[in-house]
Amino acid sequence: MTPVRWDPLTGAPLLVAPARMARPHDTGPVAPGDPGPTPGPEQSACPFCPGSEDATPPEVWAERADHTLANRPGWRVRAVPNRFPVLPPEEGVHEVIINTPRHVTDLWDLSPSEMTAAIDGWAVREIAVREDPRGLWPFLFLNQGAAAGASLQHSHAQLIGLPFAPPLLVAREDAFRSALACPICAELADPHVARIVDTGPLTAWCPHAPPLSGTVRIAPRHHAPEWPAHPGEHLARIVRPLSAALAALVGTTAMNLWLHQRHPGGSDAFHWHLEIVPRRATLAGMELGAGVFSLLNDPTALADAIRLRAPSGAAPV
Numbered sequence: 001m002t003p004v005r006w007d008p009l010t011g012a013p014l015l016v017a018p019a020r021m022a023r024p025h026d027t028g029p030v031a032p033g034d035p036g037p038t039p040g041p042e043q044s045a046c047p048f049c050p051g052s053e054d055a056t057p058p059e060v061w062a063e064r065a066d067h068t069l070a071n072r073p074g075w076r077v078r079a080v081p082n083r084f085p086v087l088p089p090e091e092g093v094h095e096v097i098i099n100t101p102r103h104v105t106d107l108w109d110l111s112p113s114e115m116t117a118a119i120d121g122w123a124v125r126e127i128a129v130r131e132d133p134r135g136l137w138p139f140l141f142l143n144q145g146a147a148a149g150a151s152l153q154h155s156h157a158q159l160i161g162l163p164f165a166p167p168l169l170v171a172r173e174d175a176f177r178s179a180l181a182c183p184i185c186a187e188l189a190d191p192h193v194a195r196i197v198d199t200g201p202l203t204a205w206c207p208h209a210p211p212l213s214g215t216v217r218i219a220p221r222h223h224a225p226e227w228p229a230h231p232g233e234h235l236a237r238i239v240r241p242l243s244a245a246l247a248a249l250v251g252t253t254a255m256n257l258w259l260h261q262r263h264p265g266g267s268d269a270f271h272w273h274l275e276i277v278p279r280r281a282t283l284a285g286m287e288l289g290a291g292v293f294s295l296l297n298d299p300t301a302l303a304d305a306i307r308l309r310a311p312s313g314a315a316p317v
């Protein structure tokens with residue numbers, strides 16, 4: 001079966017991946033009629049916990065203790081091909097990056113050093129996909145909680161390498177390329193934009209007009225098209241406390257996180273940024289049918305509340 005189809009009415013690509021229906025899940029029902037998590041001991045059933053390395057395809061990369069063997073315990077961060085990929089391996093990349101050997105569900109339950117290692121691992125794998133000779137479009141994201149599309153609880157990021165240009169990434173490239181001045185630099189220079197924190201080289205804020213309500217955006221203060229080779233330390237200082245504060249304030253731990261940066265060979269006009277998006281509402285008719293979203297929080301008030309709630313962990317260093 002051809003793995004990519006195109007909607008003739010919108011030009012949008014569609015991945016044909018019926019085998020994904022068979023993937024296990026332990027995060028809760030994802031659709032009406034779904035029986036929910038498979039019963040059984042939660043920890044022993046988790047394919048991402050140490051000791052269950054054989055439950056995933058062989059690792060493509062891991063940060064592990066000296067003298068430990070591949071596909072055995074001893075890793076801190078582990079990247080494996082997705083067992084139920086959206087694309088067959090000959091067409092593209094679909095990897096899972098397991099953030100920690102500990103069975104933790106929420107990003108903020110990672111220790112600072114665990115989160116640093118995890119994000120640095122995301123960068124290692126993202127760079128590998130950028131350098132894939134097939135010229136794939138990389139996209140790095142994290143789903144946390146059933147409402148955000150996660151099927152497994154154990155904290156993990158995902159990386160896809162697509163053999164075509166994804167519409168939203170193309171739209172962003174075009175927006176940066178066609179703007180007279182960089183829109184992210186303009187947001188950072190705007191005194192009315194509600195900043196949450198400036199830490200090291202990074203700033204976090206609630207955009208005036210976010211892609212989804214409640215979005216926190218993180219970007220370097222100085223224009224840079226691509227994230228650095230080791231983004232973990234600086235990002236961990238912001239992502240941990242801010243994601244925890246955001247979840248408490250909006251009342252859900254379900255969230256998506258994704259990276260937007262210059263496509264390989266793309267324009268220097270791009271300004272890389274990471275977005276954390278709480279998922280308290282289901283996307284409904286207006287959003288899915290018309291592409292129109294509504295803002296449920298005043299971004300300025302939300303940024304102020306996050307700042308008050310997460311002052312210590314996000315303090316400048």
Ligand SMILES: [Zn+2]
Nearest residue numbers: 046049103154
């Ligand atoms: Zn686990």
Ligand SMILES: [Zn+2]
Nearest residue numbers: 182185223271
């Ligand atoms: Zn910029």
